[in-house]
Amino acid sequence: MSGLAILIPVALFLGLAGLAAFFWAMRDGQFEDMDGAGMRILIDDED
Amino acid sequence: MTAQGPIAAAAEIARTTFAVPGVHCAGCISKIEKGLEGLPGLVSARLNVTTRQLHVAHEPALQVPALVEAIGRIGFEAQPLTEAAVVRKDGESRRLLRATAVAGFASMNVMLLSVSVWSGATGATRDLFHLLSGLIAIPTVAYSGQPFFRSAWNAVKRGRTNMDVPISIGVLLVTALSLYEALTSGPHAYFDGAVMLLFFLLIGRMLDSVMRDRARDGVTALLKQTAPGALVAHADGGSEWVRAEALEPGMRMLVAAGERLAADGVIEEGASSLDRSLLTGESAPVRVQPGEAVHAGTLNLGGPLTVRVTATGADTSVAEIARLMDEAGQGRSRYVRIADRAARLYAPAVHTLAAASFVTWLLLGAGAHQALLIAAAVLIITCPCALGLAVPAAQIVTAGSLMRAGVLVKDGSALERLAEADRALFDKTGTLTLGRPELTNAEALSGEQRGVALALARVSRHPLSDAVRRAFEAEGVVAAAVTDLVEEPGFGIRGKVYGRTVTLGRGEMEDTLSCVLAVEGERPVTLRFADRLRPDAAEMLKRLEAMGIDCSVASGDSAASVGRALAELNLTAQTSMSPQDKLDLIARLQRAGSKVLMVGDGLNDGPALAAGHVSLAPGSASDVGQNAADAVFLGDSLLPVAKAVAAARRTMRVVRQNFAIAIGYNVVAVPLAFAGLVTPLVAAVAMSGSSIIVVANALRLRNAAR
Numbered sequence: 001m002s003g004l005a006i007l008i009p010v011a012l013f014l015g016l017a018g019l020a021a022f023f024w025a026m027r028d029g030q031f032e033d034m035d036g037a038g039m040r041i042l043i044d045d046e047d
Numbered sequence: 048m049t050a051q052g053p054i055a056a057a058a059e060i061a062r063t064t065f066a067v068p069g070v071h072c073a074g075c076i077s078k079i080e081k082g083l084e085g086l087p088g089l090v091s092a093r094l095n096v097t098t099r100q101l102h103v104a105h106e107p108a109l110q111v112p113a114l115v116e117a118i119g120r121i122g123f124e125a126q127p128l129t130e131a132a133v134v135r136k137d138g139e140s141r142r143l144l145r146a147t148a149v150a151g152f153a154s155m156n157v158m159l160l161s162v163s164v165w166s167g168a169t170g171a172t173r174d175l176f177h178l179l180s181g182l183i184a185i186p187t188v189a190y191s192g193q194p195f196f197r198s199a200w201n202a203v204k205r206g207r208t209n210m211d212v213p214i215s216i217g218v219l220l221v222t223a224l225s226l227y228e229a230l231t232s233g234p235h236a237y238f239d240g241a242v243m244l245l246f247f248l249l250i251g252r253m254l255d256s257v258m259r260d261r262a263r264d265g266v267t268a269l270l271k272q273t274a275p276g277a278l279v280a281h282a283d284g285g286s287e288w289v290r291a292e293a294l295e296p297g298m299r300m301l302v303a304a305g306e307r308l309a310a311d312g313v314i315e316e317g318a319s320s321l322d323r324s325l326l327t328g329e330s331a332p333v334r335v336q337p338g339e340a341v342h343a344g345t346l347n348l349g350g351p352l353t354v355r356v357t358a359t360g361a362d363t364s365v366a367e368i369a370r371l372m373d374e375a376g377q378g379r380s381r382y383v384r385i386a387d388r389a390a391r392l393y394a395p396a397v398h399t400l401a402a403a404s405f406v407t408w409l410l411l412g413a414g415a416h417q418a419l420l421i422a423a424a425v426l427i428i429t430c431p432c433a434l435g436l437a438v439p440a441a442q443i444v445t446a447g448s449l450m451r452a453g454v455l456v457k458d459g460s461a462l463e464r465l466a467e468a469d470r471a472l473f474d475k476t477g478t479l480t481l482g483r484p485e486l487t488n489a490e491a492l493s494g495e496q497r498g499v500a501l502a503l504a505r506v507s508r509h510p511l512s513d514a515v516r517r518a519f520e521a522e523g524v525v526a527a528a529v530t531d532l533v534e535e536p537g538f539g540i541r542g543k544v545y546g547r548t549v550t551l552g553r554g555e556m557e558d559t560l561s562c563v564l565a566v567e568g569e570r571p572v573t574l575r576f577a578d579r580l581r582p583d584a585a586e587m588l589k590r591l592e593a594m595g596i597d598c599s600v601a602s603g604d605s606a607a608s609v610g611r612a613l614a615e616l617n618l619t620a621q622t623s624m625s626p627q628d629k630l631d632l633i634a635r636l637q638r639a640g641s642k643v644l645m646v647g648d649g650l651n652d653g654p655a656l657a658a659g660h661v662s663l664a665p666g667s668a669s670d671v672g673q674n675a676a677d678a679v680f681l682g683d684s685l686l687p688v689a690k691a692v693a694a695a696r697r698t699m700r701v702v703r704q705n706f707a708i709a710i711g712y713n714v715v716a717v718p719l720a721f722a723g724l725v726t727p728l729v730a731a732v733a734m735s736g737s738s739i740i741v742v743a744n745a746l747r748l749r750n751a752a753r
Contacts, residue, residue, distance in 0.1 A: 036096035
């Protein structure tokens with residue numbers, strides 16, 4: 001049972017980290033242009 | 048990968064957003080962004096492919112028309128957007144997405160703990176897990192439940208009820224009871240049920256909101272502002288481009304051929320013919336001379352005009368139409384959506400059931416605590432989880448399908464109203480017809496002359512030149528090598544082919560749409576133009592009739608020209624109608640019990656579009672028309688109108704099936720809950736099961752627009 005004391009906080013922490021990452025990405029504007037983001041990889045940037 | 052201009056950020060930077068409907072690939076991004084790089088005065092340019100908007104930061108000295116021209120040179124058509132049209136960043140979808148993310152996180156973690164409890168955790172472990180669940184669930188309910196609580200509170204305040212009232216009561220009651228259970232080491236806590244319910248319902252809400260955003264982005268990208276601004280002449284001989292909002296009476300606008308007037312005014316210099324079809328529906332151009340009054344929104348077909356502004360913005364003739372629209376739109380805001388109509392029956396039934404189970408168990412001798420637990424189980428099992436998904440899931444699948452077919456539906460309520468339509472009214476100019484001149488006698492030109500005409504027409508943006516260019520480019524005509532090309536305002540285009548002078552310009556017959564191609568040494572040829580019917584108009588009408596929808600025409604144009612244009616359609620028509628007449632006609636029909644589908648495009652159709660039970664506008668419509676309409680269809684064909692009605696009706700069938708499924712599930716589950724047999728495990732399985740069935744049923748609509 002002592003494993004729970006570690007595992008539950010770990011599980012919660014990982015979940016919260018994922019949630020925080022999602023919020024950050026949203027605020028950072030990464031979902032602003034879902035179609036364009038995929039296309040920009042294809043542009044050759046030579047300069 | 049953002050285009051950078053050579054000049055670093057100056058003290059003042061203007062930001063302008065353009066709609067660029069033509070972008071669709073990686074090539075477009077790099078062409079536009081790299082193409083603009085190095086433009087003097089440009090600070091940065093970034094293209095958003097999803098919204099088809101180009102965000103440009105530039106120095107004020109770099110004026111908007113210059114930017115439009117620069118983008119035009121790269122090969123894309125761009126329209127500056129007003130501030131109001133640019134979508135706000137922190138919209139409703141964002142808030143719902145955040146709430147959904149939180150609810151998703153919480154339901155996963157609570158479920159993790161719940162599964163341990165279901166698989167046999169007892170004693171101190173179970174109590175600990177319940178407390179932990181509560182610790183996660185209570186802040187989640189407080190945060191993610193807000194959209195429901197707010198809407199429910201608004202309804203209750205006005206003495207009404209909607210779907211959110213039973214949801215809010217259910218979630219709050221269940222959370223409170225579960226907290227009590229957790230604190231008193233009870234066997235059952237329903238935190239997982241409450242949080243999962245919020246998660247599923249938020250997904251439904253988010254779908255609804257995303258659908259509206261997507262359609263709005265699509266429409267914004269199409270918006271052709273009637274006249275975003277005008278070139279204003281200064282006393283010192285210079286000129287400056289001024290936004291329509293900033294125009295003031297007394298300014299002198301220079302209006303080139305092919306441009307729309309941005310304000311009402313009086314002509315000071317120049318004579319021309321004006322196309323007023325957007326304002327009045329009249330298709331024949333009108334000759335104007337100095338001293339005559341002209342209105343915002345009219346298209347200058349002939350020579351350049353200098354117009355002294357007399358009224359702007361809210362004072363223009365267009366504003367009268369806006370006032371009519373405001374009044375007309377009020378009827379529609381009273382429409383109650385099907386989910387809320389269902390809730391009016393559903394909510395009282397659910398609450399009565401829960402109360403009844405509480406009283407019954409008390410009478411049977413159970414303790415107040417046990418009776419309350421059973422009542423809560425009834426509430427959570429009847430909570431309209433599947434009902435909340437039934438409508439948005441079906442509607443967003445259809446909207447996606449319609450979008451692929453070229454119809455942008457603005458919201459779910461539009462689909463519901465579209466399915467109810469049993470009477471259709473069509474505008475003529477621009478709606479049943481293309482609303483632009485098309486070349487009718489291409490055969491009058493020899494092959495060589497066609498090449499010359501194309502080369503000349505390509506230079507000008509005059510509507511007739513556009514028509515010539517479209518006609519011959521579609522035929523695959525190769526443009527002749529014409530040199531010394533000059534556009535002479537008010538006359539036409541002049542050039543030279545192997546030393547011979549060629550012109551494409553105004554003819555003698557000025558009242559009809561025509562122009563003359565003259566090649567030195569050959570007989571001049573008159574090219575005639577006419578507004579043609581949109582393709583598939585007859586097929587669309589046949590399909591609508593087959594669906595039991597009566598169609599007729601309400602046009603602002605004269606009887607003669609309506610008759611000519613619509614001879615082959617066999618429709619009844621009312622002609623020479625003012626915007627007020629159209630409103631009255633719709634009001635009369637609606638009083639008689641018809642649900643009117645209005646299809647129109649012009650400024651003059653705005654009030655009628657707002658008044659109709661539901662309305663559609665073509666992508667070529669004025670901004671007023673597109674804003675007032677519930678849905679916009681793209682392309683020239685009219686077939687999407689019939690497809691949209693058919694798809695809307697199929698959607699409503701699926702929505703009704705979904706309701707039936709949700710109610711069928713309740714018929715089975717409620718007696719179980721009433722009997723006190725619903726444990727948190729049963730509630731969780733039942734809830735997810737019914738939601739999945741409802742969503743799967745909605746997915747059958749993905750080809751609804753075929």
